Amino acid sequence: MSVTQLQHGASIRAARWRRINPASFGVAGLTALIVWVAVTSLLGQGRLAAVLSAGRAELAAPLLIALVVATGICERIWPAERRPLLARGHLQDACYLAVHAIAVIPLMTLLSVGAATLIGGHARWIELPWTQRWPLWLLLPVTIVAMDGANWLAHYADHRLDFLWRFHALHHSQEELSVLTSFRAHPLMHTTGFLLATIPVLALMPTRPIDPVLITGYVCIGTLQHANVRWTFGPLGKVLVSPAYHRLHHAADDQGVNLGVVLVIWDILAGRARFPARGDAAGRTGLDGRPVPVEQDQRARPAVLLLGEQLIEPFRAAR
Numbered sequence: 057m058s059v060t061q062l063q064h065g066a067s068i069r070a071a072r073w074r075r076i077n078p079a080s081f082g083v084a085g086l087t088a089l090i091v092w093v094a095v096t097s098l099l100g101q102g103r104l105a106a107v108l109s110a111g112r113a114e115l116a117a118p119l120l121i122a123l124v125v126a127t128g129i130c131e132r133i134w135p136a137e138r139r140p141l142l143a144r145g146h147l148q149d150a151c152y153l154a155v156h157a158i159a160v161i162p163l164m165t166l167l168s169v170g171a172a173t174l175i176g177g178h179a180r181w182i183e184l185p186w187t188q189r190w191p192l193w194l195l196l197p198v199t200i201v202a203m204d205g206a207n208w209l210a211h212y213a214d215h216r217l218d219f220l221w222r223f224h225a226l227h228h229s230q231e232e233l234s235v236l237t238s239f240r241a242h243p244l245m246h247t248t249g250f251l252l253a254t255i256p257v258l259a260l261m262p263t264r265p266i267d268p269v270l271i272t273g274y275v276c277i278g279t280l281q282h283a284n285v286r287w288t289f290g291p292l293g294k295v296l297v298s299p300a301y302h303r304l305h306h307a308a309d310d311q312g313v314n315l316g317v318v319l320v321i322w323d324i325l326a327g328r329a330r331f332p333a334r335g336d337a338a339g340r341t342g343l344d345g346r347p348v349p350v351e352q353d354q355r356a357r358p359a360v361l362l363l364g365e366q367l368i369e370p371f372r373a374a375r
């Protein structure tokens with residue numbers, strides 16, 4: 057083989073590398089490692105099927121399904137932005153709901169178990185023994201508030217670190233927000249959140265499990281925030297993230313405010329809270345310049361093909 061052919065082969069390989077984003081493969085590898093730890097540990101205990109079904113009961117609880125349906129009805133009666141029921145944004149996010157039910161719920165369950173196994177196995181020193189004497193009525197709210205703080209930090213990292221933003225951008229790319237947008241997330245977007253949120257739970261409640269009803273309640277509040285309604289929650293909106301508050305985080309030109317997941321306290325402390333006023337016009341959402349392919353683009357592919365394109369997008373080099 058001549059020197060010219062070798063150089064040609066090397067330049068083709070270099071061009072291929074330039075077309076991919078290695079950091080995203082790193083996140084995928086870390087996720088696979090955590091899932092592998094969870095699966096081997098649960099198989100060893102003979103509890104894999106039981107834990108997966110308990111995870112499904114928590115994350116697809118009838119209460120959550122009823123909330124999504126009721127919110128969908130409210131969106132038709134009092135929409136922040138009026139649009140057809142079968143708007144492309146709604147259909148695309150319905151595809152993400154299906155992916156969530158089939159693949160993301162088991163993934164979340166395994167991430168939670170894997171993160172606890174890894175952190176608990178290698179960093180037992182984070183456990184705070186003195187909190188074990190606290191009564192449950194005190195320990196539970198403190199743990200949930202700390203867990204919400206860890207989720208805020210993971211969300212902040214999603215916006216500050218480019219390799220995490222590449223996964224989070226898909227969630228922000230929705231130009232037609234609805235309750236279904238809560239499920240529009242890249243499956244690999246959840247890894248950092250589960251790793252960070254496991255730390256306060258292991259530190260404060262290493263031996264006592266959190267009641268599944270509380271986890272379902274937490275997920276319900278987090279799901280409501282994408283609803284296409286103008287609800288500010290009145291005075292409660294100064295404590296909990298409301299749809300109007302979270303909509304400001306989805307502004308097309310600035311996503312630096314209102315990063316709260318359930319509580320607004322972390323935004324207030326970080327100087328990043330912007331409270332909506334009653335009667336404010338619903339602002340434009342999505343991402344300026346459409347860095348992620350979106351269904352609202354005239355040239356967009358059919359929903360399922362576009363879904364594949366959107367999921368692959370973080371693995372490509374930035375355009």
Ligand SMILES: [Zn+2]
Nearest residue numbers: 211215224311
């Ligand atoms: Zn965000």
Ligand SMILES: [Zn+2]
Nearest residue numbers: 227282302306
């Ligand atoms: Zn959101």
